[in-house]
Amino acid sequence: MSGLLSADLPEEYLELARTVRAFATEVVAPVAHHHDQTHTFPYEVVAQMGEMGLFGLPFPEEHGGMGGDYLALCVALEELGRVDQSVAITLEAGVSLGAMPVFRFGTDEQKQRWLPDLTAGRALGAFGLTEPGAGTDAGGTRTTAVRDGDEWVINGSKQFITNSGTDITTLITVTAVTSELDGKRRISSILVPADTPGVLVEPAYDKVGWNASDTHPLTFTDVRVPVENLLGEEGRGYANFLRILDEGRIAIAALAVGAAQGCVDESIRYAGEREAFGRPIGANQAVAFRIARMEARAHTARLAYLDAARLLLAGKPFKKQAAIAKMVASEAAMDNARDATQVFGGYGFMNEFTVARHYRDSKILEIGEGTTEVQLMLIARELGLPG
Known part of the structure; x- marks a missing residue:
């Protein structure tokens, strides 16, 4: 026997692997080619993944999660990745880049507002990090967030952002320069509801692969959000x-x-x-x-x-x-x-x-x-x- 099911793991992980493998084989695989060829997002598959609790695997039950851990997420990702990487990256980004920053660094109020829908798969979050001139060199971020009274005013652009333009995308975590200290830019993370005025989802990319994964450039023009949307400490975003x-x-x-x-x-x-x-x-x-x-x-x-x-x-x-x-x-x-x-x-x-x-x-x-x-x-x- 080969594959994850032959690994030396506790039974609860192996049972999860068997469950996700069956789902991947019976539900994901039959529609994978269609969504790949038509470049369409598999909403019906994502909805079923949400019902299975996959988006909540590593989160505690108090936030709507399944009370599992990061290894459980990895088990699910391996089994999905066997048949369709687009579906697997939708889950990976939805959890690791969408919900996890809120869980790791959010206030109680932020967690209560965003996590229940994100961990249930009813909504997706995106992580706006990469920019046209700041990919591997993420410290070269040019997007800015300027304090104006009780609001942050965000201007800039992001690229290659996964889960950023779906019908169920509700949140974008944006990294932006909020100040300078000793000549160095201080980067912070700010939560931006996807329907905020000034947020423009640019046309989807024409990619080589991951065709059923949602990926867009984003433009922020005088986007205003409350100061309490700061995620974590100011200057700790990097x-x-x-x-x-x-x-x-x-x-x-x-x-x-x-x-x-x-x-x-x-x-x-x-x-x-x-x-x-x-x-x-x-x-x-x-x-x-x-x-x-x-x-x-x-x-x-x-x-x-x-x-x-x-x-x-x-x-x-x-x-x-x-x-x-x-x-x-x-x-x-x-x-x-x-x-x-x-x-x-x-x-x-x-x-x-x-x-x-x-x-x-x-x-x-x-x-x-x-x-x-x-x-x-x-x-x-x-x-x-x-x-």
């Missing part, structure tokens, strides 16, 4: 979002492992069914060894994200392990997608096959939530190397 990204890298790693495992599963099935020269192609050592290497990548990457998640849950430092997991898993997803496409031959180049979608979808895993180069930088820094 530090706070770094914590959010560290956690998010574990979740992205789990999603990537799902994609890598999905490529293994599809290749095993196809190699057993497809015949050439009178026997299944899986009987050929070249194909068998290729699939064996794919399984080794997925297994190794899974161990990496499980290790990082366990450190997080234990309250121990996990930055290095999260970076390792994200890098190893994203590379495994990309490499396995390439190899799976080769196993499928001409069929692997046809979009109706899952491996073709994984081939297009997986590249962004090496870019989003910190590029591979950023992960290497973080790992080197944690090792104490100079620079």
Whole structure:
């Protein structure tokens, strides 16, 4: 047996994995190609995920959550990522970038206002961090929030923002420069209701992959929100979002492992069914060894994200392990997608096959939530190397 169900995990996580796998197989997979080809958001799937409690997995019941933990979220993401990365990233971003900042840094009033709908999947939140001139260098943020009496006035633009333009998007957490200290810009996080005047959701991107995931640029023009919409301490937005990204890298790693495992599963099935020269192609050592290497990548990457998640849950430092997991898993997803496409031959180049979608979808895993180069930088820094 391969995959998450063979992992050494407590039974409650394995039961969750079985439940989400069945949902992914019976509900998500049959409509994945349609939403990918039509570039439509899978509202019906998201609604069912909300009813299952997936958006509330790592949150306490007092906020409408399921009382689980971050590892439970990762388990769900791996199983969804096996069949449809767009659906998986919708959940990952909705939890890690939408609801988690409010849970980690919000006031009691902010939590009471926003979390019940976000954790139930009735609403989605977005995290407005990346800008046209500030991606990896997020400290180069140009969006500003100026205090005017009892309001913040926000001006600027954001790009590549997931879950920012759906019909159920209700909240955007915006990072903005609120002041300067000793010549350095102080970045804060501010909660902006999506229907606030001055918030413009620009047309959706025409992407290579993740076509059923909602992604837009955002423009903020004299957007006014109350001063109490400040999330956390003023000037701590940069530090706070770094914590959010560290956690998010574990979740992205789990999603990537799902994609890598999905490529293994599809290749095993196809190699057993497809015949050439009178026997299944899986009987050929070249194909068998290729699939064996794919399984080794997925297994190794899974161990990496499980290790990082366990450190997080234990309250121990996990930055290095999260970076390792994200890098190893994203590379495994990309490499396995390439190899799976080769196993499928001409069929692997046809979009109706899952491996073709994984081939297009997986590249962004090496870019989003910190590029591979950023992960290497973080790992080197944690090792104490100079620079």
